[in-house]
Amino acid sequence: MSRTERIRDAYLGEEAQVCKLSCGLTVLGVRKPAFTRSYATLATQYGSVDTSVRLNGHVRRVPDGTAHFLEHKVFQTPEGDAFDLFAALGGSANAFTSFNSTRYLFSTSSDFWGNLGLLLDMVFDLTVDEAGIEKEKGIIGQEISMYDDDPDWRLYFGLLQALYVRHPVRLDIAGTRETIAGIDVKLLQAVHRQYYHPSNMALAAVTGEPLDRLFRFVDERLQKRSFGRAPARTGAAAPEPHRVGRRRLELRLPVNRPRLVAGFKDAPSLRRGLSLLKREVASAMALDCLFGSAGSVFNTLYERGLVDEGFYHDHKADRGYAFTMAGGETDDVGRLQEALEQEIDAALQRGIGAADLERVRNKAWGDLARAFNSPDAIAHMLIGHHFRGTRLPDFRRVLDAVTPRALTARLRQLLDPRSRAYCAVLPA
Amino acid sequence: MARADGLFRSEALGGGLDLHLLRTKTFKTVAARLVLHADLDAGTAARALVPRVLQRGTRSFPDMRSLQSELDRRFGAGLSGNTGKMGERHLVEFSVDWLADKIAGRGLLVEMFDLLAEMLHEPATDPQGALREDYVLQERKVQADEAAAIFDDKGRYARHRLIEAMCKSEPYARPAIGRAQEILALDAAQVRRAHRRLIDRAPADLFIVGDVTWSQALRGARRLGLHSRSVPARLKRTRRGRAGRVRTVRERQPVGQGKLAMGFRTSVRLSHRLAPALAFMNALYGGTATGKLFKVVRERESLCYSIASRIEWTKGLLVVQAGIEPEKYAQARRLILRQLADLGAGRVSKDEMFYARQAIQHGLRSLVDSPRGLIEFALQRAVNGAPADLEGLKRSIDAVTVKDVTRAARTVKLDTVFFLTDEERR
Numbered sequence: 001m002s003r004t005e006r007i008r009d010a011y012l013g014e015e016a017q018v019c020k021l022s023c024g025l026t027v028l029g030v031r032k033p034a035f036t037r038s039y040a041t042l043a044t045q046y047g048s049v050d051t052s053v054r055l056n057g058h059v060r061r062v063p064d065g066t067a068h069f070l071e072h073k074v075f076q077t078p079e080g081d082a083f084d085l086f087a088a089l090g091g092s093a094n095a096f097t098s099f100n101s102t103r104y105l106f107s108t109s110s111d112f113w114g115n116l117g118l119l120l121d122m123v124f125d126l127t128v129d130e131a132g133i134e135k136e137k138g139i140i141g142q143e144i145s146m147y148d149d150d151p152d153w154r155l156y157f158g159l160l161q162a163l164y165v166r167h168p169v170r171l172d173i174a175g176t177r178e179t180i181a182g183i184d185v186k187l188l189q190a191v192h193r194q195y196y197h198p199s200n201m202a203l204a205a206v207t208g209e210p211l212d213r214l215f216r217f218v219d220e221r222l223q224k225r226s227f228g229r230a231p232a233r234t235g236a237a238a239p240e241p242h243r244v245g246r247r248r249l250e251l252r253l254p255v256n257r258p259r260l261v262a263g264f265k266d267a268p269s270l271r272r273g274l275s276l277l278k279r280e281v282a283s284a285m286a287l288d289c290l291f292g293s294a295g296s297v298f299n300t301l302y303e304r305g306l307v308d309e310g311f312y313h314d315h316k317a318d319r320g321y322a323f324t325m326a327g328g329e330t331d332d333v334g335r336l337q338e339a340l341e342q343e344i345d346a347a348l349q350r351g352i353g354a355a356d357l358e359r360v361r362n363k364a365w366g367d368l369a370r371a372f373n374s375p376d377a378i379a380h381m382l383i384g385h386h387f388r389g390t391r392l393p394d395f396r397r398v399l400d401a402v403t404p405r406a407l408t409a410r411l412r413q414l415l416d417p418r419s420r421a422y423c424a425v426l427p428a
Numbered sequence: 429m430a431r432a433d434g435l436f437r438s439e440a441l442g443g444g445l446d447l448h449l450l451r452t453k454t455f456k457t458v459a460a461r462l463v464l465h466a467d468l469d470a471g472t473a474a475r476a477l478v479p480r481v482l483q484r485g486t487r488s489f490p491d492m493r494s495l496q497s498e499l500d501r502r503f504g505a506g507l508s509g510n511t512g513k514m515g516e517r518h519l520v521e522f523s524v525d526w527l528a529d530k531i532a533g534r535g536l537l538v539e540m541f542d543l544l545a546e547m548l549h550e551p552a553t554d555p556q557g558a559l560r561e562d563y564v565l566q567e568r569k570v571q572a573d574e575a576a577a578i579f580d581d582k583g584r585y586a587r588h589r590l591i592e593a594m595c596k597s598e599p600y601a602r603p604a605i606g607r608a609q610e611i612l613a614l615d616a617a618q619v620r621r622a623h624r625r626l627i628d629r630a631p632a633d634l635f636i637v638g639d640v641t642w643s644q645a646l647r648g649a650r651r652l653g654l655h656s657r658s659v660p661a662r663l664k665r666t667r668r669g670r671a672g673r674v675r676t677v678r679e680r681q682p683v684g685q686g687k688l689a690m691g692f693r694t695s696v697r698l699s700h701r702l703a704p705a706l707a708f709m710n711a712l713y714g715g716t717a718t719g720k721l722f723k724v725v726r727e728r729e730s731l732c733y734s735i736a737s738r739i740e741w742t743k744g745l746l747v748v749q750a751g752i753e754p755e756k757y758a759q760a761r762r763l764i765l766r767q768l769a770d771l772g773a774g775r776v777s778k779d780e781m782f783y784a785r786q787a788i789q790h791g792l793r794s795l796v797d798s799p800r801g802l803i804e805f806a807l808q809r810a811v812n813g814a815p816a817d818l819e820g821l822k823r824s825i826d827a828v829t830v831k832d833v834t835r836a837a838r839t840v841k842l843d844t845v846f847f848l849t850d851e852e853r854r
Contacts, residue, residue, distance in 0.1 A: 138730030
């Protein structure tokens with residue numbers, strides 16, 4: 001176990017500690033005795049965009065939905081369903097899979113150490129059998145059906161399919177009934193071996209318990225296992241062209257309200273660390289200037305009766321992808337599309353001034369502090385910093401250094417009309 | 429008279445305004461919620477439109493953009509209006525939150541209450557001093573669209589249709605935003621009257637959670653100008669319905685997954701002796717991932733991904749919702765009822781009791797970590813005339829036995845089943 005590092009954040013008045021264990025796992029913690037609840041999450045940098053695995057000496061493509069399927073099966077343990085085991089220890093567990101990460105988590109107000117030990121054992125000791133896998137296919141099949149009937153989910157992935165030609169970010173995270181049919185024990189074991197190596201993972205905890213004990217506990221718990229050397233990441237997906245796949249995609253579903261979302265494909269960042277954080281912060285602030293609750297574009301569209309308060313925007317960027325989207329429910333997708341184009345073009349022309357920047361900066365300071373109201377949010381923020389290669393206080397520093405010029409430049413890259421596509425959902 | 433029930437310190441300030449403060453240094457923000465109470469009735473749609481229109485602008489910040497910009501400048505403070513219902517009580521709520529003094533470097537409490545007061549009493553008006561008609565008409569459209577959009581979220585739609593069928597002749601059937609045709613029929617004069625009535629007559633609760641002293645809280649509350657009103661309106665008590673013959677309603681839509689919603693009634697109220705046992709019974713049934721519905725219908729039979737049961741305490745309903753293959757309807761319905769029958773017969777293992785008790789206690793203990801959770805808890809108790817006695821509730825959960833669970837389960841009677849499916853009846 002290597003030295004523990006303390007990271008002070010003067011603005012928040014908080015301290016995080018980090019320790020990299022000899023097995024390769026990074027453990028992060030913030031001690032918060034004020035909360036009744038403890039929260040911990042164990043995260044791997046493995047999600048739906050990681051589509052290959054080394055199996056019997058060959059690199060092969062995994063079925064779509066494998067990362068999510070594995071997430072479900074991790075809850076199977078030799079002692080039974082892990083939900084019961086957490087419950088017996090007064091914990092409440094869950095997990096989720098995103099494009100780039102799978103995270104297991106629990107919260108407890110009683111036995112933190114018992115729950116933490118269980119979390120580690122459950123995630124690192126995979127117990128799967130064919131019968132359990134077959135049963136899970138029925139459950140996940142229903143999960144897929146549920147999302148298939150969800151117009152907002154369909155809109156989101158419809159847009160990604162328009163924007164992306166090859167990159168797996170265009171695939172539904174859970175896959176389809178057809179793709180998951182081929183998942184078996186061997187595959188899940190291979191994926192687990194490759195992507196659930198501690199060097200590819202991090203644990204973050206927010207608890208009233210002492211953090212030195214946290215690091216010792218995790219280290220001891222993992223010492224009896226042999227993880228071997230960190231496996232190399234298998235090949236990245238085929239290169240994604242910069243152009244969008246399709247300009248427009250339309251879906252017909254049983255809905256009353258039409259929906260439209262505009263998407264913009266951004267060049268993914270090749271760097272990590274501070275330069276990636278700078279880019280993320282600038283992206284979020286620039287988009288807030290236009291699409292946030294006080295944003296110029298949102299307010300114009302609202303006043304013209306083209307959108308309602310459900311109008312949203314999103315920006316995601318990681319391994320090989322970066323995109324922005326903005327949209328919502330509307331009466332007339334054609335008119336909204338036209339108005340969005342006009343308003344965005346006008347905003348790009350104008351650029352972002354000092355007053356707008358100060359406004360969104362003030363808001364971002366507040367939001368950063370607000371995240372510390374919740375143990376969950378703190379833990380995921382720590383993981384985010386670690387995977388990006390930054391630290392807690394970097395956020396405020398980067399935020400304070402943003403200039404109107406940098407923001408305007410970022411905005412013009414983000415919303416380049418040449419990389420734009422649309423998806424619409426219309427009543428069937 | 430001030431009273432303390434362990435969580436909030438509460439006091440009636442006059443004019444039908446009760447102040448509730450929970451002082452804590454746990455959070456980086458202060459959260460406050462002003463709740464105005466009314467009956468869920470024919471005036472619901474107009475009343476629900478009021479917070480929408482008020483959010484469009486105030487005297488000093490006459491449009492949404494200037495108002496929201498001001499909130500951004502105050503470190504992303506929140507000020508928003510909303511509508512909800514608890515039983516047959518209609519709630520118009522204004523939520524406010526701001527950065528705690530220590531981190532903001534200045535005190536925002538007075539500023540924020542002044543802004544809320546301006547939103548309530550001095551909204552943006554036309555030259556005649558009335559609520560702006562263009563805002564009213566536009567928000568009327570947005571609210572009607574919201575009513576229409578319930579159809580688009582199939583899970584929510586199934587619950588909506590279930591309640592509509594089940595509580596057909598009861599006030600509870602009305603959505604908290606009103607029905608689409610009621611909303612579209614409103615004119616500006618009706619909304620202006622609803623605004624006046626809310627401000628002048630509605631009994632109100634103000635909840636504050638954060639690092640605020642009692643005298644600061646009092647000062648903030650008085651700036652709202654509600655404590656000097658004359659006698660507030662009297663409110664009705666939510667009526668309990670009785671389950672009669674079971675009705676089944678089916679609706680056909682081109683959906684991939686069938687949405688099953690089963691509505692039960694119970695006579696147990698929040699202040700009833702069996703209330704902790706009913707909460708316990710719900711945890712054993714479908715309120716947790718160790719409950720019978722999750723274990724049997726999802727894990728053993730592989731019939732669904734999502735399945736849960738939820739209690740509406742004020743009205744006395746228990747609703748089970750599941751997403752299933754359309755052709756598995758009969759099997760799922762039978763299994764869901766079977767689990768309830770097992771609870772009523774006391775077929776509960778020691779392990780199940782242990783898991784459920786742990787889960788409920790964890791939920792109760794965790795309440796104090798969430799300003800929103802604390803406010804919801806206290807509000808629900810206030811609406812139901814029960815003390816917000818968290819410690820007492822924890823003790824009574826500890827004391828619940830299998831026998832109590834059995835008794836509570838036997839009060840739960842199936843009333844109506846709604847099934848959304850793409851299948852013809854077979």
